[in-house]
Amino acid sequence: MEVQIAVAKVNKYATSESGDTLEIVERPNGGLSVVLADGQTSGRGAKAISQMVVRRVIGLLAEGVRDGAAARAASDALFTERQGKVICTLNIASVDLHSRTIVLTRNNPAPVFICRHDRIDAISDESIPLGTSRNVRPLITELAIEPGLFIAIYTDGLTHAGARRGNPMDVSSVVRSVIEDQDPSPQLLADTLLAHAVRLDENRPADDISVLILKVTPRDGDNVRRMTLRLPLDGIRA
Amino acid sequence: MEVQIAVAKVNKYATSESGDTLEIVERPNGGLSVVLADGQTSGRGAKAISQMVVRRVIGLLAEGVRDGAAARAASDALFTERQGKVICTLNIASVDLHSRTIVLTRNNPAPVFICRHDRIDAISDESIPLGTSRNVRPLITELAIEPGLFIAIYTDGLTHAGARRGNPMDVSSVVRSVIEDQDPSPQLLADTLLAHAVRLDENRPADDISVLILKVTPRDGDNVRRMTLRLPLDGIRA
Numbered sequence: 001m002e003v004q005i006a007v008a009k010v011n012k013y014a015t016s017e018s019g020d021t022l023e024i025v026e027r028p029n030g031g032l033s034v035v036l037a038d039g040q041t042s043g044r045g046a047k048a049i050s051q052m053v054v055r056r057v058i059g060l061l062a063e064g065v066r067d068g069a070a071a072r073a074a075s076d077a078l079f080t081e082r083q084g085k086v087i088c089t090l091n092i093a094s095v096d097l098h099s100r101t102i103v104l105t106r107n108n109p110a111p112v113f114i115c116r117h118d119r120i121d122a123i124s125d126e127s128i129p130l131g132t133s134r135n136v137r138p139l140i141t142e143l144a145i146e147p148g149l150f151i152a153i154y155t156d157g158l159t160h161a162g163a164r165r166g167n168p169m170d171v172s173s174v175v176r177s178v179i180e181d182q183d184p185s186p187q188l189l190a191d192t193l194l195a196h197a198v199r200l201d202e203n204r205p206a207d208d209i210s211v212l213i214l215k216v217t218p219r220d221g222d223n224v225r226r227m228t229l230r231l232p233l234d235g236i237r238a
Numbered sequence: 239m240e241v242q243i244a245v246a247k248v249n250k251y252a253t254s255e256s257g258d259t260l261e262i263v264e265r266p267n268g269g270l271s272v273v274l275a276d277g278q279t280s281g282r283g284a285k286a287i288s289q290m291v292v293r294r295v296i297g298l299l300a301e302g303v304r305d306g307a308a309a310r311a312a313s314d315a316l317f318t319e320r321q322g323k324v325i326c327t328l329n330i331a332s333v334d335l336h337s338r339t340i341v342l343t344r345n346n347p348a349p350v351f352i353c354r355h356d357r358i359d360a361i362s363d364e365s366i367p368l369g370t371s372r373n374v375r376p377l378i379t380e381l382a383i384e385p386g387l388f389i390a391i392y393t394d395g396l397t398h399a400g401a402r403r404g405n406p407m408d409v410s411s412v413v414r415s416v417i418e419d420q421d422p423s424p425q426l427l428a429d430t431l432l433a434h435a436v437r438l439d440e441n442r443p444a445d446d447i448s449v450l451i452l453k454v455t456p457r458d459g460d461n462v463r464r465m466t467l468r469l470p471l472d473g474i475r476a
């Protein structure tokens with residue numbers, strides 16, 4: 001099998017810094033974790049918050065701390081520093097080769113979509129961002145790694161797209177339309193969701209938007225890990 | 239313009255952990271850094287060393303410390319901990335949006351290839367791994383971000399491929415053959431270099447191998463950052 005991960009990420013219109021931070025860390029017992037945080041408001045202040053949260057979570061995961069404990073620690077640190085005045089959403093998606101599961105940790109009102117065999121489930125239980133109080137609990141979902149699994153995670157810029165113009169985003173129906181295709185790549189799903197949201201915002205995203213997709217495929221090829229990253233250089237023209 | 243980054247990475251034959259660690263961090267003043275370390279020997283011990291070095295370097299870069307200073311700090315820490323008995327190579331490739339340059343930091347005897355307008359230069363000045371003494375200096379190369387730039391960085395598993403069988407790898411000629419193609423993707427160059435090395439090792443890599451490619455393209459499309467990652471699950475079969 002192979003786990004494929006795709007990310008598509010765009011800044012709020014006319015801001016040079018995204019309040020969303022996404023980073024990846026190798027787990028010391030095998031596998032990796034993707035950590036996505038969205039700091040309150042946008043621009044430089046939000047970036048500092050989401051970077052602080054991601055740094056802390058990644059540092060703990062790298063030491064072997066479990067995902068839920070890392071999320072709680074980041075929340076406590078943020079609450080202590082800002083006394084509940086600044087909050088930050090957090091999603092962790094871990095491919096844990098030790099337990100052979102995918103572990104999803106969520107402190108984010110935005111739901112997570114899980115697709116298996118043409119069935120799409122939204123995990124939408126109430127979930128509170130980090131830094132809101134002393135006792136913030138993450139919601140944890142653990143899934144066996146099996147071919148055909150598709151997971152969609154995103155920051156609230158996606159859900160809020162178009163809302164101001166009275167034409168809100170229906171994430172579920174976009175996910176369904178892509179999943180029903182012939183074996184879509186995770187990048188196609190990430191790009192389609194993002195493009196749909198940007199269109200609803202009339203090409204001027206009202207907020208930072210990040211989309212993270214995981215897919216498990218039955219592919220049994222070489223044992224090469226591969227990564228590709230594309231970084232558009234806004235303002236540095238050819 | 240757009241910077242594209244590709245990685246291909248394989249473990250030494252019959253080992254479940256790579257002594258090579260590669261991670262990416264966002265730079266606080268814009269841009270990102272890719273950090274690649276190769277710990278001495280292979281397996282779990284080497285992994286612990288390269289992870290420690292990468293963690294430390296990434297933590298410092300995230301705080302705004304310059305690349306060279308981060309490399310020196312990691313070297314001093316490793317030397318203090320292991321008294322010169324364990325060494326680790328390090329490469330940092332930074333896309334620095336503040337200085338509008340690509341900054342390459344090297345503590346690795348393996349050269350770095352830089353290709354511009356059909357010209358291929360090997361940066362092969364003597365460079366010493368981290369942890370060897372108290373005064374390890376990184377070699378720094380700074381390049382303007384310009385379309386057509388191609389950079390190839392790798393761990394010594396690539397250079398040593400085939401050596402034991404008297405059929406050593408000629409990295410330069412593989413780079414040349416790919417670069418002369420019509421606008422090759424960085425993933426194609428990474429995959430071709432890795433596949434060539436694995437073939438020379440008769441499909442049983444004698445060492446962990448990591449290849450990191452950067453490419454600057456004139457592409458002026460949307461402002462979406464994209465990332466794709468593929469993680470084969472050795473031993474977890476469909």
